[in-house]
Amino acid sequence: MLDYAQARRLMVDCQLRTFDVNDIAVLDAFDAVPRERFVPPGREDFAYIDQTLRLGGADGDARFLPAPMVLARMIQALAIEPGARILDVGAGYGYAAALMARLGARVVALEPVPGLAAAARERLGGTAEIVEAPLAAGAAGHGPYDAILVEGRVELRPQALLDQLKDGGRLVCVMGRDRSAKTTLFVRAGDAFGARPLFDANLPGLAAFAAEAGFSF
Template identity: 35%
Template sequence: MPNFTQLRTTMVDTQVRPSDVTKFPIIQSMLTVPREAFVPADKRSAAYVGEHLDLGHGRVVLDPRVLAKMLDDLDIQSDELVLDIGAGLGYSSAVMSHMAEAVIAVEEDPEMAAAAAKNLMEAGVDNVVVETAALAEGAPQHGPYDVVILQGGVESLPDAILSQVKSGGRIVCIFIEGALGIVRMGYNIDGEINWRASFNATAPVLPGFEAEKAFAL
C-alpha cells in the first residue's frame, strides 16, 4: 500500500512549490486533502503523478501544478463563494473548501456527481454543495459568485457562465486554441469581463464549452 501522506508531501514539494505557488492556504490544503480518495479506485496508485488523471468520458482531474497555479491566481478568501464547474469526483472542490466560505460543485455526469458527494462527505467536507446539472449552465440559483473556476478546457464560454461572476469577482479557465492552451484570469469590472493571460496549460475541453462548428458550403 503506498504511503499516501508521503506522496502528498512529495507532490507539494516537487510539483506545487517549484511552480511558484507559495500561498499558505493552497499549500496547506493540498497537503491536507487526500487526492487518492477523489480518483477512480484503479487509479489511486497514480493519484500523485504530475499530470492530468483520466476520469473517462474525456474528463480529467487537473494536473496538481495546473490547479495550484489557477488557485494562486484566484487568491480565494475565507468569506468567498466559489463555483466549481466540472467538479468530477470532488477533488478540486475539497481543496477549495479549505479556502472559501462555501463551494458549489457542478457536475453533469450523475455517477460522478454522486461519487463526489460521497467522497466529500467521507472526507468530512461540509461546506460544498454538489449540483447535478449541465456544466454550461453553472448553478445560477446559488450565485452570483466571487470566484468561478472550470476544471477542464474551454473553446467558447457561454454567457450563462459569465453572468454568474459577481461584479468585482473573477473567473479562471484554460482556453484551448488549436493545439495550444492558455490559462486566463477574468475580472468582472462594471459588468464586463476583462481577461489577462497567466500561463500555458492544456486540458480536454469540457462538454458544453466546445467552439461552434462553422459549416462550409
C-alpha cells in the same frame, strides 16, 4: 503500498513550489487533502503523478482531474478568501471542491454526470453543495459567485458563467484549442470583463464549451 502522506508532501515540494505556487494557504490545502480519495478506485497510486487523470464520463465529454501544478495555480489565481462563494464547474469526484472548502470557501460543485456527482457527494461529505445540471448554464440560482473554477478546456468565452460573478469576481479556465490553450483569468468590473493569460496549459476539452465547426478566434 505507497505512502500517500509522503507522496502528498513530495507533490507540494517538487511540483507546486517549483511552479510558482507560493500561497501558503493553497500549499497547506494541497498538503492536507488526500488526493488519492478523489480518483477512481484502483487508481490511487497514480493520484500524485504530474499528469491529468481521467475520472469517467462518456467519450467526447469525459471528466478529468487536472495535474496538481495546473490546478494549484488556477486556484491560487482565484485569490479565495474565507467565506467566499465559489462555483466549481466540471467538479468530477470533487477534489478541487474539497481544496477550496479547505480554504474556507462555500463551494457549489457542478457535475451533470450522475455517477461522478454521486462519487463527489460521498467523498465531500457535505463540505460542498453538489448540483447536477448542464455545465454551460452554470448554477445561477446558487450565485452570484466570488469566483468560478472551470475544470476543463473551453474554446468559447464562457459568458453565461461570467454573468454569474459578483462585481470584482474572478473566473479561471484553460481557454483555446489544443496546444495553443492558455490558462486565462477573467475579472468582472461592473458589466465589463477583463481577461489576461496566466500560463500555457492544456486540459481535455469540455463539450459544453466547444466551438462549432468552422469557428475561429
